[in-house]
Structure formats: C-alpha cells, structure tokens
Amino acid sequence: xxxxxxxxxxxxxxxxxxxxxxxxxxxxxxxxxxxxxxxxxxxxxxxxxxxxxxxxxxxxxxxxxxxxxxxxxxxxxxxxxxxxxxxxxxxxxxxxxxxxxxxxxxxxxxxxxxxxxxxxxxxxxxxxxxxxxxxxxxxxxxxxxxxxxxxxxxxxxxxxxxxxxxxxxxxxxxxxxxxxxxxxxxxxxxxxxxxxxxxxxxxxxxxxxxxxxxxxxxxxxxxxxxxxxxxxxxxxxxxxxxxxxxxxxxxxxxxxxxxxxxxxxxxxxxxxxxxxxxxxxxxxxxxxxxxxxxxxxxxxxxxxxxxxxxxxxx
Amino acid sequence: xxxxxxxxxxxxxxxxxxxxxxxxxxxxxxxxxxxxxxxxxxxxxxxxxxxxxxxxxxxxxxxxxxxxxxxxxxxxxxxxxxxxxxxxxxxxxxxxxxxxxxxxxxxxxxxxxxxxxxxxxxxxxxxxxxxxxxxxxxxxxxxxxxxxxxxxxxxxxxxxxxxxxxxxxxxxxxxxxxxxxxxxxxxxxxxxxxxxxxxxxxxxxxxxxxxxxxxxxxxxxxxxxxxxxxxxxxxxxxxxxxxxxxxxxxxxxxx
Numbered sequence: 302x303x304x305x306x307x308x309x310x311x312x313x314x315x316x317x318x319x320x321x322x323x324x325x326x327x328x329x330x331x332x333x334x335x336x337x338x339x340x341x342x343x344x345x346x347x348x349x350x351x352x353x354x355x356x357x358x359x360x361x362x363x364x365x366x367x368x369x370x371x372x373x374x375x376x377x378x379x380x381x382x383x384x385x386x387x388x389x390x391x392x393x394x395x396x397x398x399x400x401x402x403x404x405x406x407x408x409x410x411x412x413x414x415x416x417x418x419x420x421x422x423x424x425x426x427x428x429x430x431x432x433x434x435x436x437x438x439x440x441x442x443x444x445x446x447x448x449x450x451x452x453x454x455x456x457x458x459x460x461x462x463x464x465x466x467x468x469x470x471x472x473x474x475x476x477x478x479x480x481x482x483x484x485x486x487x488x489x490x491x492x493x494x495x496x497x498x499x500x501x502x503x504x505x506x507x508x509x510x511x512x513x514x515x516x517x518x519x520x521x522x523x524x525x526x527x528x529x530x531x532x533x534x535x536x537x538x539x540x541x542x543x544x545x546x547x548x549x550x551x552x553x554x555x556x557x558x559x560x561x562x563x564x565x566x567x568x569x570x571x572x573x574x575x576x577x578x579x580x581x582x583x584x585x586x587x588x589x590x591x592x593x594x595x596x597x598x599x600x601x602x603x604x605x606x607x608x609x610x611x612x613x614x615x
Numbered sequence: 616x617x618x619x620x621x622x623x624x625x626x627x628x629x630x631x632x633x634x635x636x637x638x639x640x641x642x643x644x645x646x647x648x649x650x651x652x653x654x655x656x657x658x659x660x661x662x663x664x665x666x667x668x669x670x671x672x673x674x675x676x677x678x679x680x681x682x683x684x685x686x687x688x689x690x691x692x693x694x695x696x697x698x699x700x701x702x703x704x705x706x707x708x709x710x711x712x713x714x715x716x717x718x719x720x721x722x723x724x725x726x727x728x729x730x731x732x733x734x735x736x737x738x739x740x741x742x743x744x745x746x747x748x749x750x751x752x753x754x755x756x757x758x759x760x761x762x763x764x765x766x767x768x769x770x771x772x773x774x775x776x777x778x779x780x781x782x783x784x785x786x787x788x789x790x791x792x793x794x795x796x797x798x799x800x801x802x803x804x805x806x807x808x809x810x811x812x813x814x815x816x817x818x819x820x821x822x823x824x825x826x827x828x829x830x831x832x833x834x835x836x837x838x839x840x841x842x843x844x845x846x847x848x849x850x851x852x853x854x855x856x857x858x859x860x861x862x863x864x865x866x867x868x869x870x
Contacts, residue, residue, distance in 0.1 A: 353711040357865045375618065375713035383711050389704030393636065394629075405625030406616075406712045448708065 302362035305331040305487045306352070306457060312592040313347050313362030313511075315418075321571060322511045325361070331455075334482060336502035344511040345491040349458050350486050353383045353562075361602060365456070370555075379407055382454030386461040388441045392434035398424055399433060400447045402589060416451065422611040423447050423478065440469045448478070457481060459490040461494035475501060493596070529566040531573060532559055545583055550559050566594070589590060622714045623722045630696055630726030645684055645734045649741040652680055656802060659744055667804045670833050673746035675770070677739070678829045679801030685735045685795050686767050686821075690788045693727035693771030698784055701775070701868075710869065716862035724768040731764040748832065756831035762847055763824065771856035776867055795821045800829075805837040820846060 306329040313322040322344045322539040329335050343501060347405050352363050354374060362369040365377035378379040391399055400416055420426040423443045428436065429539050442462075444543045449457060451595060459478075463471050478488055498519065500598060538557035549572055551600070564571045617623075635642055657673040704756045711717060740746055750756050771788075779780070779785040799821030805813050816822055817838075826836035827843025836842040836843065 354708075355707050355710045355869065357869045375715075376711040378711060381711065383707070385704075385707050387704055389707060391703065391705055393633075398632075402625050403628055403708060405621045406714065408621045408713055410621065540644075551710060 304328045305366050305473045306489075308348075308352070308361050310347070311351060311363065312359045313344075313356065314359045320349075320511055321449075325508075325511075325513050326572045327506065327513060327516065329456075329487060331487055332485050334478065334490070334501055336489045336498035336505045337489065338493065338495065338498055338505055338507055339491070339508035340493060341394065343508045345508055346460055347511075349383070349460050349489070349491065353381055353458060354378055355383075375408075379452065380455045382449035382452065382456070383458045384442075384445050384449045384460060385460060386464065388438065388445060389443055390444060392432070394433055395430050396420070396433060396436075396444055397429040399444065400451050404450040404451040408513075415453070419447050419450055421478075422474065432554065438465065439467050442466060442470060443473075446474070450481075452487070452522055456487045458490065459488065461474070461493075461495070463492065483514070495597075498569060506575045528594075529564055529571075531564065531576075532591055532593070533561045533562075533563040533580075533587040534559055534589040536588055539585070543583060543585070546579060617721070618713060619714050619718055621705060621853050622712060623718050623725075624818075626709070626719070626722035627726045630723065631729065633696075634692075634726075635728050641730070641734070643735065645688075645737045646741050648684065649680060649738045651677065651744075653742070653745040658831065660786075661748050667701045667807070667834075668835060671746065674748045675804070675829075675833075676802050677742045677746070677748050678832050680742070680829050681735050681738050682763065682825050683793075683796045683801045684738055685731045685764060686792055687763055688734050689731040690771035690774060690792060691728060691769035692730050693724060693768035693777065694784055694788075695773035696723050697725055697772055697775035699779075699780055702781075704799075706868070716858075720769070720813075720858060724765060724772055725803060727768040727771060728761070728764040731768065732760055732768075733738055733855055735760050735764070750832050751834040752831045756828070759828050759831050759847075762851065763828070769851070773861070775805065775855060776861055779867070795819050796825070800825050800837055820850065823847075 306327075308325055308327040312320075313320055313326040314320045325348060337345050337348070347356060351358045352365075352567075354370065354371065356378075365380055365526070368376040368380075370377040386405055394402070397416065397420065400420065401411065404412070404416065417426065419567075423446060425440070427442050428440060433441060436444065446462075462474055466474070470471055472510060478490075481488060490497075490501070502519050505515075505517060505519050506513055532554075534555075539553060539560070540557060542551045542553055549562055554561050555560070562571060562572070562576060628793065654671065656676055665677045666672060696781070700709060734865045739748075774784065774787050799819050805816055805826075806821065808816060822845045823838055823846035826838045827840060827847065830836035830843065861868070
C-alpha cells in the first residue's frame with residue numbers, strides 16, 4: 302500500500318543558523334494515528350510546518366499520497382488540515398463565517414450541511430454567530446479544529462492539541478480523533494505528554510534535537526520507556542541499605558531519610574509489594590511514599606545516549 | 616497558475632467584509648477630507664489664485680486630490696490587509712491552503728484596489744458639489760484610476776510583507792509617499808515653481824503619475840502623457856518583480 306505521507310532526508314536550518322531538523326525520514330500509513338513526541342524545541346512544529354507548506358525546507362522531500370508537496374502543492378495541500386499550537390484567530394469574525402472561509406480557501410464548494418454537522422460535533426453550533434473574540438480559550442481551540450476539518454482533509458495535523466485544554470475538551474477531542482479514524486482519516490499529533498501518546502497513538506516517533514531517534518509501535522515503546530521510581534520517606538534515617546534488601550538495588554537519598562527504588566511498571570512482578578513486606582518484616586517504617594514515572598526528559602536523554610552508543614559501536 | 620477561484624473569492628470576500636465593517640467611516644472620511652480641501656484650497660485660497668493653464672484652480676486640484684487620497688488609501692489598505700494575518704498568525708492558513716502566490720496577490724490586491732477605486736469615485740463625486748470638472752478622456756481616466764489603484768495596492772502589499780511592526784507599516788506611507796505626493800504637484804503645476812525647483816521635482820516619481828492623471832482630465836500635464844504612461848508601467852512592473860521575488864524566496868513569510 303502506498304503510504305499517505307512519506308518524508309525523506311528532510312532538513313531545516315533557520316537563518317539564525319539554528320538547525321531545527323536534520324535528515325528526517327518518516328513514512329505514515331493511511332488511517333493510522335501517529336504521535337510525535339519530543340521536548341520543547343525538538344523540531345516537532347518545524348516538521349509539521351514544512352509538511353503543511355508554512356516553512357520552506359532546506360533540503361529533502363515530502364510526498365503526500367504520491368504528490369510532491371512543492372511541485373504538486375495544490376493536490377498535496379488540499380488533503381491536509383492543520384490545527385496549529387497557538388490560537389490564531391480573526392477576533393472580529395463570526396464562528397460560522399471563519400469556518401466557511403477556511404473551506405473556501407481550500408477551494409471546496411459551499412456545503413452548509415457539512416459545516417453545520419461539523420459545528421454540532423464540536424459543540425460550536427450554539428455559538429455559530431458569536432464573534433471569536435467573545436469565546437473562551439477552549440472554544441477558540443474548537444474553532445481552530447473546525448477550520449482544519451472544514452475542507453474534509455484526509456490527513457489531520459494536531460500540534461500540541463491538549464496543551465492548556467480543559468478535561469472536557471480533551472475528552473471531546475479524543476472522541477473526535479476516534480471518529481475521524483473510523484472514517485479513514487490519518488492523524489499526526491505532537492505532544493510532550495507520554496500519556497497522550499499512550500492513549501491514542503498506533504505508533505510513536507520520538508524527536509530530539511531535530512533528529513527522529515525512535516519510531517516504534519506504541520506498545521513496544523511503552524515497554525521500553527515504562528520505568529518508574531518509588532520513593533519511601535523513612536520514619537528513621539538509615540546509614541546504609543540493609544543487606545536483606547540488596548536484591549532490589551535500592552539507593553539512599555536525602556541523608557538517609559529516603560529510600561529510592563527504580564522498577565519496570567510494565568513487568569509482571571514489579572517487586573514493590575515484596576519490598577514493602579520485607580521492610581515491615583525488618584521493622585523499617587515509612588511515613589509516606591510516592592511513585593513517579595521517569596520524566597520524558599529523562600527518557601529522551603536515555604534514548605539519545607543509547608543512540609550515540611549505537612552509532613559509536615557501528 | 617490560477618485555479619483556486621473559490622480561494623480567491625474567499626479572501627476577497629473576507630477583505631471586503633472587513634471594509635464593510637468600517638463602511639461609514641471609510642465612506643465619510645474621503646467626503647470630509649475633500650470638503651475640507653475645497654473649503655481651504657478651493658474657496659479660501661483658490662479664489663485668490665488665477666487659473667492654471669486655463670483650468671480654474673478649484674477644478675485643477677481634483678485629480679491631485681484623488682491621487683493623493685488613493686495613494687495613501689491603497690497603501691494603507693493593502694499593507695494592513697496582509698500585515699494583519701501575519702500579526703495575528705492566521706497567515707498559517709493561507710500558506711497551508713492550496714493557493715498559489717499569484718492567487719493570494721490577486722485576492723488581497725484586488726480587494727484593496729476595489730476599495731481605493733470606490734474612494735476615488737466618492738471624491739470625484741463630492742468634488743462636483745463644489746466645482747464643475749469636465750473629463751477630457753473618460754476612458755483613460757478610468758483606466759488610469761484602476762492602474763494606479765492596483766499599482767499602489769501592490770506597493771502596499773510589499774510593505775505589509777516587509778513590515779515587522781505597526782510602526783514600520785506606517786513609515787513608508789507617512790514619511791515617503793505622502794510628502795512625495797504633496798510635492799509631486801497634487802495642488803500646483805510645476806510651471807508655478809522656480810526653474811531650479813522644477814528640475815529637482817522631476818526626480819520625484821509621483822510627478823509623472825499625477826501629471827498623467829491630470830492629462831486625462833484636462834488634456835494637458837506637466838510632462839507628456841507618454842512619459843507618464845511609461846512611469847506607470849515601470850512602477851507596476853517593479854512592484855510585480857519585488858512580489859515575485861518575495862514569494863520565490865519566502866521572504867518574511869515562510870521563515
């Protein structure tokens with residue numbers, strides 16, 4: 302099957318000399334949900350902007366369903382809808398006017414029935430005659446989504462769709478994404494929340510410093526990344542980790558007040574219950590405990606490091 | 616080159632709706648300015664002035680007044696039209712749409728030029744309340760108005776893309792175009808100046824444009840109509856080349 306989007310050797314160096322992307326290769330299949338993960342400044346938005354025609358690449362090619370995105374830009378762009386990260390709206394326009402405007406901009410004939418359904422799906426129908434400046438931030442985000450879907454795109458880009466979004470909108474957005482997927486729309490979203498990728502995506506790509514360091518099936522990646530840390534605040538400080546607890550590879554922190562255990566949250570036996578039982582047998586009391594997922598930042602550092610090791614070995 | 620007609624119509628309609636929101640201001644402004652100019656230049660000062668080459672002074676200033684207003688309106692409307700989406704960020708949508716640069720220029724410049732022509736016409740009509748103005752070459756006059764509107768809207772479009780702040784947006788129209796137009800014979804004939812200044816004035820490109828427009832009214836101008844036509848063609852081509860270059864390189868649009 303022909304991929305719906307294929308990117309080869311894509312590079313971008315800004316005038317300032319900042320190299321935002323270097324040699325990105327990526328293929329997206331029709332109908333999949335692809336999550337692009339990466340810390341701020343990794344190049345996610347630049348990548349999306351190039352594919353959508355907003356930024357000119359310094360090198361490489363982008364092909365959308367067989368159409369070269371610069372030579373055959375009309376065919377390529379009319380297939381793509383983009384919801385940018387920032388809320389860029391025309392403050393004085395009415396909701397329905399701005400959404401219809403977007404449809405016309407993409408060269409599609411008027412279709413009031415489709416626009417009505419779209420606005421209803423996004424709970425915007427009641428607000429259709431409101432000026433955009435009168436809307437809340439969440440509502441503006443919905444308008445942006447409606448604009449992006451106004452021309453019935455086959456590929457939808459969502460750039461940080463849930464940054465600063467309330468719970469209700471987040472839920473609606475996921476429902477919408479699922480609905481679109483059922484209609485065969487390909488969705489590419491960027492995020493720096495790993496949970497978001499976990500919930501939605503079929504595949505995940507990790508981008509760091511302008512390089513795509515990992516592209517994997519979601520489940521495989523989660524296994525790889527699913528490390529957690531358990532921190533126990535001890536009732537009495539310890540000088541050393543008791544030998545009886547050696548098998549958990551514990552570390553002491555906070556001048557002996559904290560016991561730190563790193564474990565694989567996806568494993569069948571995480572070792573947490575047995576650790577706690579053993580501690581109570583030994584009479585080591587604790588006041589509080591918390592577990593944290595290793596932050597995405599740590600994961601990236603780990604992945605980048607791994608990548609370098611591989612390169613060195615090769 | 617042009618195939619997304621719906622896209623063009625959308626932007627054109629959007630821009631015209633923007634003008635529509637300030638319809639009465641846009642309409643009243645030229646009427647009031649024209650009236651003021653006629654009260655001051657036409658009645659107060661003009662009555663003490665002899666006619667200029669057989670044309671009564673009141674009628675003489677009509678083409679200059681129309682050009683002065685149309686230049687400034689064209690530049691400010693067209694530059695604002697493209698600067699606003701850049702400033703609010705909504706430009707992302709135009710850039711991601713299947714719309715060629717030419718289509719974008721046609722839509723934005725077309726809308727701004729439409730408004731300029733409307734304003735020019737209002738001034739022309741208002742002037743008739745004060746003086747009798749006969750137009751020697753009506754077809755040329757309409758053609759010249761359209762060409763001037765398009766040319767200066769293209770110029771405004773360039774400024775709108777170039778500008779990175781509201782201040783920069785104002786600099787060229789206020790500090791360059793307005794003085795050049797004012798000194799370009801909008802309200803006087805070059806023959807009224809001392810010879811040395813006449814020579815200096817000939818370096819002002821606006822002289823040729825106003826002179827050409829005045830020719831369409833009275834059959835005479837400060838310079839020959841051929842020279843004026845050449846100047847218009849040159850300026851139009853120059854603007855088109857700059858815009859072509861801007862889109863080709865993505866200048867201040869795609870970086």
